[in-house]
Amino acid sequence: MMEKRKSTITTIILSLTLITAAGLTLQACAYEDDDDDDAYFLGSSLPRRVDFRPADDPRYLEECGSCHMAYPPGMLPAKSWQRIMSGLEDHFGENAELDTETTRQITEYLTANAADKTRIGRAPNVARSIGIDPPLRFTETRYFMNKHLEIPERLVTNNPDVGSFSRCEACHRGAEQGNYDEHQVRIPGVGRWDD
Ligand code: HEC
Ligand code: HEC
Numbered sequence: 072m073m074e075k076r077k078s079t080i081t082t083i084i085l086s087l088t089l090i091t092a093a094g095l096t097l098q099a100c101a102y103e104d105d106d107d108d109d110a111y112f113l114g115s116s117l118p119r120r121v122d123f124r125p126a127d128d129p130r131y132l133e134e135c136g137s138c139h140m141a142y143p144p145g146m147l148p149a150k151s152w153q154r155i156m157s158g159l160e161d162h163f164g165e166n167a168e169l170d171t172e173t174t175r176q177i178t179e180y181l182t183a184n185a186a187d188k189t190r191i192g193r194a195p196n197v198a199r200s201i202g203i204d205p206p207l208r209f210t211e212t213r214y215f216m217n218k219h220l221e222i223p224e225r226l227v228t229n230n231p232d233v234g235s236f237s238r239c240e241a242c243h244r245g246a247e248q249g250n251y252d253e254h255q256v257r258i259p260g261v262g263r264w265d266d
Contacts (some may be wrong), residue, residue, distance in 0.1 A: 100202065122192045128180040134169055141242050142209065143249060144184035145194030150205035152181035163207075187225040192249070210236045222258075232259035 076264055082193040123143035132141045142154070156178040159167045169177070182188070192253045193214075200214035209215055227233050229244065232242040240246040242264075256264045 093207050111241065119248070119250075119254060120245075122248050124184075124189070124191045124196065125247060125249040128177070130173065131177050131180055132171060135167075137168070138165065139237060140246065142239075144181045145186050145189050146193060146197060146209040147181075147185060147212075148187040148198050148205055149182040149185040151201075151207065152185055154205055154206055156181065193251075208237070226258050226261055230258070230260060241258040 123145050126136075126141040126143055133142050135141050147155075155162070156174055159169060159174065185198075186194040186201070189195075197209075197212060197214045200212055200217075202213075206212055215236075227236055239251070242256050243251050244257055245252065253264065258264060
């Protein structure tokens with residue numbers, strides 16, 4: 072009688088261990104496939120999280136970083152950058168036209184480091200989310216919209232300290248360093264974001 076009970080308990084413990092192990096294996100697979108966990112860590116002694124590698128071309132930073140932050144090239148596929156760069160005279164209602172040579176050089180930099188040309192951080196996932204039509208805005212990609220679904224309009228357009236989703240750095244304190252970790256987000260007037 073005692074023996075039987077013991078073996079039943081052993082069986083239960085064994086099954087639980089197996090179930091847990093299976094669960095962990097499943098989790099490990101899910102982790103690899105998870106779009107959210109694709110940050111890239113730069114450096115060896117002090118790893119630095121990089122979701123989008125910050126722009127680093129001096130000409131691009133100067134010409135395209137005056138009205139808004141110089142968006143990381145990895146946020147859009149090459150076809151989008153080509154579209155943007157070939158319509159600068161009417162750029163979201165502004166004239167951002169540049170001379171031919173500067174336009175050519177910046178286009179080259181952006182397309183060479185575009186979402187579909189790099190494996191760093193979230194860029195490959197952004198590239199995969201793009202349909203046939205290359206968007207003019209990162210904020211109009213499925214990737215971006217999925218990540219910001221839960222944020223009500225009043226916290227963005229009706230918020231004088233934000234104004235538009237295009238102002239990443241208003242909420243993402245690490246934007247200039249390429250860090251878009253949701254735990255670093257502080258929406259002005261709202262503070263820490265807990266979903
Ligand atoms: C004269 C000001 C000005 C300059 C210079 C400028 N932009 Fe813009 N850009 C804007 C405005 C305005 C918007 C729309 C912002 C908004 O909707 O809040 C915008 C939006 C964008 C967006 C879309 C952001 C999103 O919503 O995902 C991209 C990409 C962009 N600009 C790229 C560039 C590039 C590349 C250059 C340099 C060739 C450049 N911009 C230079 C004014 C400018
Ligand atoms: C109004 C504030 C706000 C603005 C502006 C904003 N974001 Fe976000 N972003 C958030 C919040 C809040 C979250 C977390 C959402 C959630 O967890 O539901 C987030 C999440 C993200 C994530 C996913 C982070 C993670 O850890 O999975 C990325 C990537 C991101 N944002 C990029 C951007 C980029 C690039 C821009 C500019 C083009 C931008 N965001 C503009 C508030 C903002």
